[in-house]
Amino acid sequence: MSSVLTIRGGVPLSGKVSVRGAKNLVPKAMVAALLGSGPSVLRNVPEIKDVEVVTSLLRLHGVRVERDPHTGDLTLDPQDAKSAASADIDAHAGDSRIPILLCGPLIHAIGEAFIPDLGGCRIGDRPIDFHLDVLRHFGAVVDKRPGGISISAPKGLKGAKIALPYPSVGATEQVLLSATRAEGITELRGAATEPEVIDLIAVLQKMGALISVQTDRTIWIEGVPELGSYTHKALPDRNESASWASAALATRGDIFVEGASQRDMMTFLNVYRKLGGGLQIEDDGIRFFHPGGTLSPLVLETDVHPGFMTDWQQPLVVALTQADGVSIVHETVYENRFGFTDALRRMGATIQVHRECLGSVPCRFGQRNFLHSAVISGPTKLHGADIDIPDLRGGFSHLIAALAADGVSRATGVDIIKRGYEHFTDKLQALGADFDLEERA
Structure with a gap:
């Protein structure tokens, strides 16, 4: 149609x-629920296509996602997270670039991730190279396969020093979602500090993450072995x-x-x-x-x-x-x-x-x-x-x-x-x- x-x-x-809640925050906060050990609740969630896409992707990976019919609040329970078939991921992702942000959380949750070839709005290159470089810095192995990219970390993700050539919002979010449960300390220089990024940091801090934002666009993340859940109202x-x-x-x-x-x-x-x-x-x-x-x-x-x-x-x-x-x-x-x-x-x-x-x-x-x-x-x-x-x-x-x-x-x-x-x-x-x-x- x-x-x-x-x-x-x-x-x-x-x-x-x-x-209601920001398109540039809500899908990322939904992905963050994968990092937790229990069900999280996200409030002020709009009924938009990007939320539908992430809901489908999370459910494919075993996350229980339920929407309150009265308030619209989402409950996201990752306790049964699992791998998903690449064809199913591709079918549900459509032209969204959101799947790239699932990589870090999926590696922490189940040890591997697969993302299909990505689409998105035709406003520039918006390459995913930043994201893949970030994941490599953490020790991930990135393999190009037909139809997409397979990412794994046999030894787990490790803290890293990362400097972005441009304060990319997506790459900053990738670092945050990957570093919070990585072993050791991560230093990110040249980070984006948009309100939606700060709100994502607030979500992760509620889950137990240790994150500090410096005045010079440097973000420090001290990895922790486990995160809890969150209850959060999206900006x-x-x-x-x-x-x-x-x-x-x-x-x-x-x-x-x-x-x-x-x-x-x-x-x-x-x-x-x-x-x-x-x-x-x-x-x-x-x-x-x-x-x-x-x-x-x-x-x-x-x-x-x-x-x-x-x-x-x-x-x-x-x-x-x-x-x-x-x-x-x-x-x-x-x-x-x-x-x-x-x-x-x-x-x-x-x-x-x-x-x-x-x-x-x-x-x-x-x-x-x-x-x-x-x-x-x-x-x-x-x-x-x-x-x-x-x-x-x-x-x-x-x-x-x-x-x-x-x-x-x-x-x-x-x-x-x-x-x-x-x-x-x-x-x-x-x-x-x-x-x-x-x-x-």
Whole structure:
């Protein structure tokens, strides 16, 4: 089955939506349960595709996963963990990159792991080399086999000194999940310190892990022979919150995002205000609205935390097409994140992409032929178009553009959006969007 979304744009989005646990934390916290000796409980879990994928993978490996029908809380019991057939892992993983993070916990739990060839969003190379190098540092043996990679550690995982060439979130998580039960001390330099990483550390600490985060992006992990269970409420999804904020601005709407957290969105909120967006911050969420008048252009660079997050960039670019003047966005995290602008140009946006670093500091993509800077001129009137959703954030950005545009847009491939946006069509309906959803065989 595939879904086709027909959107009749030009209607300001207005109302309330709720966000739950972060897509970039919840699947990793679920994987962490494999490290424990008893059942863990994870709260504030969204109903998204990535959670379904990890649930299936954990169950394949003998982990009992149960969802409370009233609260949505997950109970994860790893006490009967076992090996799984590679064909089954491949079938359940689909195009998700999550299986790579099961490796360390599976080696600790059952002595081996297999991961299929991995897919994921088409926003850059996102190589798994970092992950495999990390596992080798811990003493794992990595064997390439037809359809995937087999990983084992005959002598167990040992603590290691690791320096990442770039503060990769995924590689940092791999170190954390592998090092907590490795023998000895692990030193990780150049670590990512995003809020979702810190929340994963909180989960592991609840289980009995010994982890300290230094001010210079160094993380120390003292391995322990056994971990217990956890009960944890996942931090809210700041990426979904920012996406709805951009939707409010692009459609000249007014959206209260229940669950949005000021603490984890401060950089975004500053940029949103400079652009001219209206904010009202409450204890239980944030109201994002277009205050009327013109929006101001921006010069913006994405960066690792605490910089402006790359996942915030794509939805905000849609709002920048409505700013009065020229905006510049320099993408420094993923080298191919401006592919989504092709559809925006077909909808009437004036966007040029460049190979040069159009930012204050040259980045690692400079002089490497990557189209990683964008110049957006506005305001431009957007019009409806046919769209094929390319990836998660770019796809939601296309929906925002279609909602802001005059006329009718038809979006195919919208199932990708279910990976990270819980019940997004229900939320669009609650905000007054005019659309039809058709399921096709």
